[in-house]
Amino acid sequence: MNTQTSFNVCGESLLTPMHICxxxxxxxxxxxxxxxxxxxxxxxxDKVINILEGNRHGEHCRCLAENGISIAEKLATGQLEVLASENTYIKDGKFAAARMYQMLEQNLLAASRAGYESVRACGDMVWALKNLPGTDELLEYEASLNLLTPKHAVSLICMYDINSFSSNTLSDILLTHPYVIKDGKISKNTKYVEPSSLISNFSDFSSSPLKF
Structure with missing residues (x-):
């Protein structure tokens, strides 16, 4: 495990690595x-990576700038990356858990090589509502991240709109995150299930490139 680093979210001081819904x-x-x-x-x-729909990038950057962040400078140095869901999660119009896992891992390794001691990433998961090919691998992907994060000084926040996702999907998502943010507060997730137990239940996992 990489050296732990501290970070704050929802007014709480926490330590990396951490995977949060x-x-x-x-x-x-x-x-x-x-x-x-x-x-x-x-x-x-810290290295900061944001992933959201391409049509929200302007709004997102304006919101950050309004809060005192020099967007142009941070983007120019590469410390801040604002990536599009269409070029990451659903590249080529489909989701592939193994591909996204590998892309994230490569980004984390690149950040370490660039001298960043810690990475903060947050991704808007609204792309999963498009019902594109591969979306059924979402839970497999989320579970697998709990095997990736302990190798890095990273905090990941996967952002879900509770008004758009079904209650069944949100219940499943809870199983894959050790910590949860709800009503503006963060807490340890009592419904979390270890990834080895979850992944073994995926019927097609034996043929997947995601093997650990």
């Missing part, structure tokens, strides 16, 4: 949580 009922509530988290990371010289 953020349940939000509005964009306003989402930004109340992630803006301080991102701002602190940039001030601490």
């Amino acid at each position: 953020g349940f939000f009922d509005s964009k306003e509530q989402q930004y109340e949580v992630i803006v301080p988290y991102i701002l602190e990371g940039l001030q601490a010289n």
